Amino acid sequence: MSITAKELAKKLNISPAAISMALNHKPGVSTATRQKILDAAQKYGYDFTRISQKITVHGAVYLIIYKKHGAVVADTPFFAQLSEGITLGCKKENFNLKVTYIYEDEDNTERQIEDLRVSDCLGVILLGTEMTAADIRPFLKLDIPVVLLDTYFEELSCDSILINNIQGAYIAASYLIKKCGGQPGYLHSSYPIQNFTERADGFYNAIRAAGLPVSKSVVHSLTPSVEGAYADMCEILKKGERLASSYFADNDLIATGAMKAFKEFHYRVPEDISVTGFDDLPISTVIEPNLTTVNVPKKYMGEIAARRIISLIRDPHQPPVKTEISTTLVKRRSVCLAHSPQK
Structure with missing residues (x-):
């Protein structure tokens, strides 16, 4: 048989009001007291379904x-x-x-x-x-x-x-390999965050799964914003660096900036260079051509x-x-x- 709030108050020598505030997640008791009450309630089998799940919470x-x-x-x-x-x-x-x-x-x-x-x-x-x-x-x-x-x-x-992230980058890179042939390049963020590190893992996993050499991947480091990626890619194109026939980008903003630069230097997307992004932001449906990308719910x-x-x-x-x-x-x-x- 489960313990009642009144019985719990008597057992802990704590006022029934304090017991009620703790069990209903209301302010008025210290953090230590609240935890003591919740621990005891669980230990002695208090029926938490007594508390309405739709109660208005103070906090x-x-x-x-x-x-x-x-x-x-x-x-x-x-x-x-x-x-x-x-x-x-x-x-x-x-x-x-x-x-x-x-x-x-x-x-x-x-x-x-x-x-x-x-x-x-x-x-x-x-x-x-x-x-x-x-x-x-x-x-x-x-x-x-x-x-x-x-x-x-x-x-x-x-x-x-x-x-x-690993799954998303993997399916995008695999799609490029299947559709475009050859080895896709990587438009990698110049800002190191965990999401982009995982997307790199997914990209290279797809390269390995296709039996392609990771060392042959063309990688460009770009700022993760439209204008930043555009400026960085323009510099790369001015220098005449080697390009891939298709690219996976860490996010849609990088992809959009790179596509803008490609067009400015007279590369056609997708006829000359294919591009995929990540995130499925609204901009991916506005740019021309519309961007193939990874949707995140x-x-x-x-x-x-x-x-x-x-x-x-x-x-x-x-x-x-x-x-x-x-x-x-x-x-x-x-x-x-x-x-x-x-x-």
Whole structure:
């Protein structure tokens, strides 16, 4: 027979009001007391289904957008759709959502993180796109549930929701090999983040699976923005560096910038050079030709992050899980049959 809240209060010698606040995730008790009550409730078999899953929660889920250099995390449709999914997921469960930015170059970063302890924060969804493992560790020291979004590190024990980058890059590169023949080149981001490292793994896995030599891959390092990639590729073309007949790009912005440069130097896309991107941003349907790219279900990814943090708020004793969101290839007109670059 399960224990009641009143019996739990008597057993712990804690007021029934404090028991109720802890079990219903309301403010008014210390973090240590709350954890003591939740541990005891689980130990003595308290029936957590007594608590309405739709109760209005006092406190909020915090979406923390961490900007290290800002070259990747920006006000783009990718992150807007992630945020939309998180908002929807929180709304479905009657949780408030607060969005805050942390900039690494500010002097008060440590204080901002520490302030979460005394705020109304019930749990953190941490956008880790530009972060390293060292950047994330201070958040994990807080006595607050944390879900890491859009990255993963083997050395960290925390929940992570991320794209299956290896799979996405693999299917894109394999498609280029099948459609274009020969060995695809790689438009690699000059900014090192975990997502791009994993996409590189997927690209080279496809090269190896096709029996092609990795050492023969033509790789250009480009800034991960449209204008940055355009400027970098123009310099490469001016120097007359060797080109591939097709390219996989780390994201759609790089692909778009490179295509702009190719056209300026009189290379036809896709007749002379085929290009695929990653992310399926709106720009991929606007540019001419439309960009073949890897679709990431961004809104769904945000919803999954919201569900997970709410689950951890309600039951913080769950073991960490890594959730990878699968991708699909969207075939458009930037890829054609076998060709070689020519002016």
